Amino acid sequence: MSKIRGGNGNNVAQEPPKKLKKVTFWQQYRRKPLGMLGLCIVVVYVLAAIAAPIITQYDPTKDLFLADNLAAPLWMKNLSEKYKDAPVTISKTVDLDGWNVTEGADFSITKTTYDEEDFMLIDMPAASSSGEQDPMMEILKDIYTPEELAEMFGASAAAKTSFSMDFTFPYNYSPPNTFNFTFDYAVEGSSPEATTVARLLIISPSGKEYDIWGMDAYGDWPISYITVDGRDVPVKMRLGLGFFDDPSKIILSEKGDYKVKFMVETDSSTGAKIYITPVKINIPGLLHGILGTDHMGSDLWSQLIYGARISLLIGLTAAFISVFLGTTVGIISGYVGGAVDEVLMRFVDVLLAIPSLPILIVLSALLGTSVWNVVILVAMFSWMGTARLVRSQTLTLKERAFVEAAKASGATDGYVMVTHILPNVMPLVFSALVLRIPSAILTEASLSFLGLGDPRVPTWGRMLQNARGFGAFTVMAWWWLLPPGLALTFLSLAFVFIGNTVNEILNPRYRERS
Amino acid sequence: MAMLEVKDLTMYYKTLRGYVKAVDSVSFELEKGKALGLAGESGCGKSSMATTVLRLLPSNGNIMGGSVKMDGKELVSLSEEDFRKEIRWKRMSMVFQGAMNALNPVHRIGDQIMEAILAHENVSKQAAKDRMLNLLDMVGINPKRYNEYPHEFSGGMKQRVVIAMALACNPDIIIADEPTTALDVMVQAQVLTAMEGLRKKMGLGMILITHDLAVIAQTCDDVAIMYGGKIVEYGSAKDIYLKPRHPYTMGLVKAFPNIAAEKQKVRSIPGSPPNLLSPPEGCRFNPRCPMATDKCRTEEPPLVKSQKGEQKVACHRESEIEEGVDIWQ
Amino acid sequence: MGFRNYLLKRLGYALLVLFIILSLNFLLFRIMPGDAVSMIMDPKFDLATKEELRSQFGIDQPIGTQYIKYLKSLLSFDMGRSFNTRRLVWDELKERLPNTLTLFFASFITTAAVGISLGVFAAARRGTFAENFVTGAGLFAYAVPGFFIQLMLLMIFGYYWPILPIRGTMSAPPPPGAMAQFLDRLWHLILPAGSLMVISFGSWALYTRNTMLEALGQDYIMTARAKGLDKKTVLYKHALRSVLPPILTLIFMSLPGAVTGAVITETIFSWFGVGKYLIDAVMQQDYPAAQGAFYLIALSVIVSNLLADLAYGLVDPRIRVGGGAK
Ligand SMILES: Nc1ncnc2c1ncn2[C@@H]1O[C@H](COP(=O)(O)OP(=O)(O)OP(=O)(O)O)[C@@H](O)[C@H]1O
Ligand code: SF4
């Protein structure tokens, strides 16, 4: 229905014809609630993409083992009985100041560095046979050398120096899945025949002692990297547990103050220097951050936030390239016509007849997985619709008077295409561009989901793939699955809303179906 | 009693911006076997009038008042189901504007005609088929082609098929909405002649809607001129064609090449038709009328018997117009 | 005769597309970055294997000869051996094809049935909940990543309420008895096929509704109503019948998309089909297998396009009976 504006000619006393105010695009757009909603959503995503390093403190792919694998979000504490007092990651390094020396406090204990690492150096003096003496031993000592004596009675027979220290940490959660201690340890300056025994014990609040690590060094012991993990078989063996028992569940089943005790005993006649780095204690939490962790213990929230960057980047560039290609082909095909048109359109037909996802799969496997490959591939197989649309519009424009006039006045074809046809297909192109974005985003997500994305960048598709492949289902980690899926959904919905609104305003009669 | 009596019929389309007053208090009558012409500019509500009478309105078309009586029986209040079974096609059929598309492209033309017969009459398939073949023959289409699809016929032939279809149930009235506009002039004449012949032969009443006053002058007994959803002049075709009394009709008559005096200058009426969402106050023609006065802008002229002619006219200043004076000069 | 010409034209076109896809397939696996031989040859292959591969790919021959040989072998479904299993690729594909076809037809038929009937329903009842539902579902199908919905369904019905099997085409070991086995397969089919239906019926419904509404606005519908036909006849015999050609075209045109959807679906539900085979082959760099699976998928897409043309021709009298619309 056409709106009739003020008549002309004989109208005498009619109100003056209303002047048509030029309505800007934005003025029209502003009135469309869905369009505005879409725009707001996109703005939120863009902000998240830009401010990612501020929003989240972790690197989405490099920061590993922030908590246990598949840790739940912190807020699950309030939602589920299972997570009510699940642990959050406890990670601390205990250095000299943290230890409380309980035996051998008079030894010289100093901080030192060795191989650019901080060590504490415990200088154990030679074992002195002070105190009560065995008369029998006194007699034997005259007959045999100390070596021979040691051989006969074992190290215990010899005099010993002991050192021990401990520290206390509170643990008020349900048992974790594991715990681990790491430190470097060395013995120096011991007499060759001497034995230096080190032990690491955990003492529960109720006083149970768990001997989780020990090392008997004969003579000197070079620097070695010690790591004690609750899941290690040697730990289970030391504790006398079965293969399927879980030390962490047994040891950390109480709540309260736990003690970790480190002790060394040596019978070296020359004394011994014990080197030990500050001990790193890590109890990986079962709760972590806003969205928990993935199978590598890295932060899902930061993957989600950084994912916005990739999705927007890929969506926008792929859509841009695709629409650029489509527009170029469409204009040339429509304007030049003839054999060129025929060839280009047949080419379009053929491309449309090729199943795009399978070929994308094959190509991305062959070309290797990088973000740019994905962008280019997605663009290469999605421009045909735009080309057809632009071509048909060009065909009608070609017949218009202004194009005829331009041609008659001797303008070159290229000039006419760029200055006359292009501006007139722009509205069409613009909405095609916006509507292309969501499908580019979803295609990229599908590829990532199939494992064909760039492994170095965090994408939502890959999050979903990991969720599926690494056990989100078995633990019902819906917080791993829902956020990337919803993020994708809202983003593409937003672009669809914007695209439809733009289309309504710019091309009231065209509805692109793609 | 006239066969079809339309009185104060009012139908508005409801739109987001308000009511489109497409048919506003329209009254006319049609005697058995007579033809009434309905003319007016595009958008004045002619088709709306026809679809209102046949109750084929889109969902936003509302009949606001008035009555349509056939043989004295009120049709507006008839139930949808009764109307469909008793009136449509059986008593009143219609040839639609743009009848080129009035045939369903995926059904054979013969089937489409037979379907109408079978929907209303309890006859055997064979009987329906015989009648269909007969009808095709009557409108000048080779009955052997009944098995073909619409796209295999030319425009004029399709139009004849549509006419044959409209005649299928021996209706009393046929409403023809611009039955020939899409055809070229030669074919137009053929189709019109064929239709006239059939109508006379079968004693059909007809409402012929057209832009073309000349066609009306040739075929119709009475004429109603519509402007902006209202009838502004109503009377016998001869009177109106030869001695129009309403300024708008005068302009309209002048706008068409005169068959009697061919050399007359063709000129159209300046200005554009009213927006039926908010038609002008008073006489709806006042913004374009060369004779408009203040009264015309406030008071609506009633459709009354002309003082200087036989027809009915809705114009405040009708009596002032001297015969033979060209107010559009 | 018009129909025959039309058919021949479409057939010729399908052959052209087939030829182009074959060539593409040939080129793709040869212009890979790096040396083709080293890409294809795993150094741990024994000499006989290497020889066999050499002749399979004809790598030492000139490219033209290679190409002809390749065309011949693919046309006879000789796709070589899988690097991985050392079995003939075609044999492996043959095992999987019935599964893919089952999934495909099951999902396709349910989707089409649900989508089309909802669309018709919505068109018949303008402005009701049905129409809003269909519009919403259409938007949903366009903007929501399908695999995400499938994952959610898997989580809900496979894990949260474990009422449906989560992987595979049948139980291992299969239950005894033919009937039990049939039901077991059906049981396994529900989640993959059902989820495919859920993610795609919306676009069908929306498309059907739109074409129906367009048809309902046509003059011939007005004629049908004026003729005094009842609502049902108008809706089904006139409106629906006249939109069947575009809907049928849609049915066949969405075959390729459905094939594509099956690739992801098969991966998600570990369905033992061609799509999963392609993904697995690609992941394991099993080129002959990937090439074979891709060829089979492309072939099925071409065939379905051809079917679409054929169906369109059969349903639309303007094509079937010569001429073309005036
Ligand atoms: N479904 C509708 N909803 C709202 N307005 C409508 C509708 N159909 C028609 N109109 C409006 O009603 C008025 C009358 O339309 P109608 O089709 O009856 O005109 P007409 O006299 O038949 O014109 P033409 O000669 O062009 O066929 C026009 O202004 C038209 O825009
Ligand atoms: S009433 Fe007035 S405005 Fe209307 S036609 Fe008559 S003179 Fe013109």
Ligand SMILES: [Mg+2]
């Ligand atoms: Mg009309």
